[in-house]
Amino acid sequence: MKTQQNTGANAVNGADELKEQPTQLEKMRHSLAHLLAAAVLELHPDTLLTIGPAVDNGFYYDFQFSTPISDKDLLKIEKTMKKILPHWKSFEHKEITADEARDIFKNNPYKLELVEEIAGKKTADGANEPITLYTVGNVGHAFTDLCRGGHVENPSQDIDIGAFKLDRVAGAYWRGDEKNKMLTRIYGLAFATPAEFEEYFKMREESEKRDHRKIGKEMSIFTFDDDVGPGLPLWLPNGAAIIEELENLAKETEFEAGYVRVRTPHIAKESMYIKSGHLPYYEDGMYPPMGYEGTKYYLRAMNCPHHHKVFAAEQRSYKDLPLRLAEYGTVYRHEKSGELFGLMRVRMLEMNDAHIYCTEEQFADEFRSVNEMYLKYFKIFGIEKYIMRFSTHDPKYLGQKYLDDPESWKKTEDMVRKVLVESKIPFVEVANEAAFYGPKIDVQVWSAIGREFTLATNQVDFGVPKRFDLVYTNKEGRQETPLCIHRAPLGTHERFIGFLIEHYAGEFPLWLSPVQIQVLPIGENHVEFAKKIYKELRKNKIRAEIDDSNDGLGKKVRAAKVGKVPYWLVIGDKEIEAGKVTLESRTDGNLGQISEEELIAKLVAEISEKK
């Protein structure tokens, strides 16, 4: 099993509590949330305060305003924050009783709810959880809030006035629950230094320019349709061309690495998912069932059970192992409408999936080969920064969160760790984040502009093969259960192409470009020659297009550039006379005249080298 839609480490943390030991940056961000609340109160005194945590790129505060505000009001609030900041020299805190708190916040139902919640809690040593007020600022500018703490010592010194900025206004349900009242959330950005702030801001601007939804539309890569449904992308011809190339790459790479392919149905009976444990544990992530001839059929959310059935379909001996079953499998996930996001979070996914069934002795080699496949892909796609996040179990939760098989945990975790260390791939080890049935590795990559993506997940599985009664006959003639490695180095088409669009800003390398070369005859009497070249290119499996419209050359070239086409050919009198074409490149400009044979040889070589 692989989750392809992790929100990753950058997810906005909606909780109202800071982590136990906040970093200096988190303290700064949380202090800024107080400052934001103080500024809002100064400008809009009848506003009700609620909560204001630090988040990954700054902070937010949720307010109940008496009259609505919008992004336009942010500048004024920000100015007020900057006016107040120099007066904030320290945070003073005071413990109060629940009754005192109830009295202080009697007009604020949100704070009252929080007070009651804290009043009902005990600390680890059995004492009552303290209720604390934090006050900051001079008399006149003093600001007090119900808070657990986690601030900088001296805001006026510890916060750089050039390192934060209010960002935007959004609606947010009180405590994230859509049954509650909708509040107004103000987001702020904040970093340790103005330089870091600038860097983030530039990255964000760049990533907005590279937004896969924007470029996806401009380049006709994908679309959505109301009658088809949200979260269900339709890949237009340009998108399908990219998909075909990725699949070809995966198929060639996997053939070379000794994988065999299978094709399995996208649906199965309830009994299959009870066996796999998806029902009831993953039911929320699946589409509702289709009742059919007295049984229920489900769209699959993962490919593994089907692959296990292929393994089980024939008698297996140790000679058949490792058996590497690969499929670009389609899976369906029940994601809430509100959580859908372009190609990044969708409801139907095509996954570069494979399951490797092997013996324990074979495990290290197999796992190493999977990692090498990642590295090969990283090189092809110019992914220079990556890390493997190695998630292990926590013995405390054996039998609950984790399969109660301490020996297998130790063995598989040791094996994975050994391969990671030996292969010198950068990794971090994180306890208590494994899957139910074995350790896993999440692969994080960074795009060309430094944004982090969770690309894929590898898992070691010593549990589910047993549930499916998968066995092979070992050398001694006894039956054994194989280990299973779940892997998907190219993730899903949806997420990976979403990533690539940002990574390349739509300027795909030649081999991946939907249109690889545009043939541009200047005038009508150049069309015939242009068509001849065009046909020759297509015969060589090059995705050439021809623009034989009446537009002028300038317009034709602009269209090629807008379409981010890597090459175009200009064909006019001069070219026909020379029996050659003028080749121009998206990156290198005019490359001069070239013969048809040279052109094709150049393109074919560049495509096959995946440069």
Next chain:
Amino acid sequence: MKTQQNTGANAVNGADELKEQPTQLEKMRHSLAHLLAAAVLELHPDTLLTIGPAVDNGFYYDFQFSTPISDKDLLKIEKTMKKILPHWKSFEHKEITADEARDIFKNNPYKLELVEEIAGKKTADGANEPITLYTVGNVGHAFTDLCRGGHVENPSQDIDIGAFKLDRVAGAYWRGDEKNKMLTRIYGLAFATPAEFEEYFKMREESEKRDHRKIGKEMSIFTFDDDVGPGLPLWLPNGAAIIEELENLAKETEFEAGYVRVRTPHIAKESMYIKSGHLPYYEDGMYPPMGYEGTKYYLRAMNCPHHHKVFAAEQRSYKDLPLRLAEYGTVYRHEKSGELFGLMRVRMLEMNDAHIYCTEEQFADEFRSVNEMYLKYFKIFGIEKYIMRFSTHDPKYLGQKYLDDPESWKKTEDMVRKVLVESKIPFVEVANEAAFYGPKIDVQVWSAIGREFTLATNQVDFGVPKRFDLVYTNKEGRQETPLCIHRAPLGTHERFIGFLIEHYAGEFPLWLSPVQIQVLPIGENHVEFAKKIYKELRKNKIRAEIDDSNDGLGKKVRAAKVGKVPYWLVIGDKEIEAGKVTLESRTDGNLGQISEEELIAKLVAEISEKK
């Protein structure tokens, strides 16, 4: 829309009536049904007779026996038939009144039901439908049955005793309705001459040997699994290899023919299928819906609506036409369990689909190109016998069975007919079998052993594009609705591979063979050299396998033959000494020693030529 699962012209005709003008062969078969009934009555006098029509390869008769019979009883019945036949010189018929009939058949509820049915009918000129009895045979062997006629003049002369045979016993509901009583059906085979009978019998024996379910299992091509569900094949690696080759062929052929590919979701909202007309008209053929966020989602039964949405996703001008959208699209059909049959009738299909959107002026060229694509494929697969069944509308049913647009019907039917005539493709024209929205062509092909298959359907569609508001801007700047051609020359993977298994008897040509060459080292000290060759073959994308087990060479060769592998290499001392390998072929035996380079060149050429 395309129906890939037609039962085709060979379907058993369950109707109890002969066609209006029976052929001599049909008359003979129907007369044999009478003879069968007479023989059964002679042996089992208390049997109730029901109906006995001619069918495609013979005849049957449905009986209610007082004690069950089985296939073992057939020989005796057949002997009795052959004993009676010489006495049957002519059929005499007699019209009787309904009351007379009620009296004669008072002990046979089945015949009574038929009598009442006939009594309630009128002929075309308003008269009562006559009730007729047919009597045949001498006194003593005389046999009388309620019947409409359609017999040979003199059975003893017109039926060759060597041209028929009882075939098998089966259960059958009275009038095919599972709510009725189960009767015993006896099938007979009958042909005009003993020679034709022999030919049919041989073909049938051969097709049993070539049964795609049998070979599919022996060659590990596909499997079914109870937890996945009936009608949902899992393609094992050998099957997936064939699929990949077919898809590559389709993709290359379509690229060359100017198609572009798309990828679209397998599900859509209810609103999509209301728009397309699948709901409610095709609802029975679809899986039940999944209720989801207040709407219903359906698994698609056809790809066309999704492709229409791709067309609609962008502004289209006449310059964009023809637009040929291709996808190996997955569709799901709700087939009853009882109707499932191996790969021939399944519940999930992958279809070699495409939709061509074009102007009327472009239609003939596009349609011709589609036909040429068929011919190209027929040549590749050695399909020598084929016919196109051209189904037109019937003006009588305009507005009911057919879209009420007489002008478009005339125009599109004329266009199709013209292309068919000009291209000299064998075709038959059948009135009143068109689709709702346009004429269609069913492509029938015959396998190597002469069995007929419905491969695919092409349709012209002048209706649905309008329902989807599909438009393009024509040269004059006005909006027009394109025509749409639905086509799928390779049908579905399921049905086509089922056909190919029979066609080739599992002996796929090299390019399609799951395992293309088996490398067989004779002893342990030949393994290293064998592995080197094996690796070189794989590097050249040849599906090579190596058998480095301890088995003797004889056993290894037998395994290769059983697996229907086209080539194998023998590697022993002699070969290592010569630095060559011994190549053997499934069809041509030992081909002698050959160098690695020659071997690879030979295989690569043969694969690319698809010989």
